[in-house]
Amino acid sequence: MKRREFITTSIATAGLALARGAEAQMTPAAAPAREFYELRRYHLQSGPQSKLAENYFADALIPALNRMGISPIGVFSLTIGPETPVIYVLLPSSRLEALVTVQSQLVHDEQFMSAAAPFWNAPATAPAFVRDESSLLIAFEGWPKLVVPPSTAQHADRIFQLRTYESASDQDHVRKVEMFHHGEFEIFRKSGFSQVFYGDTLVGPRMPNLTYMLSFSDLADMDAKWKVFGNDPEWKKLSSSPRYSFEAIVSNISNLVLKPLSCSQI
Structure with a gap:
């Protein structure tokens, strides 16, 4: 436990410092409460690990996080991407400290520890997962809170697209984030997209990068709406602006399609 608490404290300190630096760049007049997100990736092996x-x-996990005030929790299986099986878990919170101290808080929740025993106590010869990794993000100023799509409350069929844009430099990254605030949100809305969240990565691999999530009823719906988006005159004007087209401001795109598990609250 001492080692776990040391690691948690170190992460919390680093995360708080980064978040305060990001928030310090905001002017008082443009400072809506911005959420923080932890995006976890659980790499599994085919077989009993998935059910476990x-x-x-x-x-x-979800009941315990909800007791801590962290909700809604998204849990998604990767259906189209570079490797499967993988499960993504999205934790949103208005308080950074709530996210970076999750692990140290969970061990004091007796109800959680009892329910989590088969997963947490799985032996090394039959582990519950291969590895997990996570990224810490701060919501965009122009999209400060996660929006649960209406299809979730309706228990309708839905898929999610998780897109990550990497940039070759901090300058390019800042300009790509700026594009969303200078018209891209509105073009997505006009094209019929259900926009879930937009996050700027504070801690994670392959930085600088941003990640955002969209929701659709199915793959055909996704393809149709992207076609509308690509043909939108405002998008063509924005993407051809010299400020954003003087060089490739996005150097790599990760494009994943996810399906929510039955327990997902998103």
Whole structure:
């Protein structure tokens, strides 16, 4: 436990410093409460690990996080991407400290520890997962809070597209974030997209980068709406602006399609 608490404290200190630096750049007049996101990736092996993980999220992790005031929790399986099986878990919170101290708080939750036992205590010869990794993000100023799509409350069929844009330099990254605030949000809205969240990565791999999530009813719906977006005159004007087209401001795109698990609150 001492090692776990040391690591948690170190992450919390680093995360708070980064977040304060990001918030310090905001003017008082443009300072709506911005959420923070932890995006976890659980790499699994085909077989019993998937069921063990799903039970853990549904019966142990989500109820415990909700008791901490962290909600809604998104849990998604990767359906189109470079490797499967992978489960993504999205934790939103208005308080950074709530996210970076999750692990140290969970061990004091007796209800969680009891429900999590099969997953947490799995032996090394039959582990519950291969590895997990996470990124810490801060919401965009122009999209400060996660929006749950209406299809979630309706329990309708839905898929999610998780897109990450990497940039070759901090200058290019800042300009790409700026594009969203200078018209891209509105073009997505006009094209019929259900926009879930936009986050600037504070801690994670392959920085600088940003990640955002969109929701659709199915793949055909996704393809149709991207076609509308690509043909939008305002998008063509924005993307051809010399400020954003003087060089390739996005050097790599990760484009994943996710399906929510039955326990997902998003």
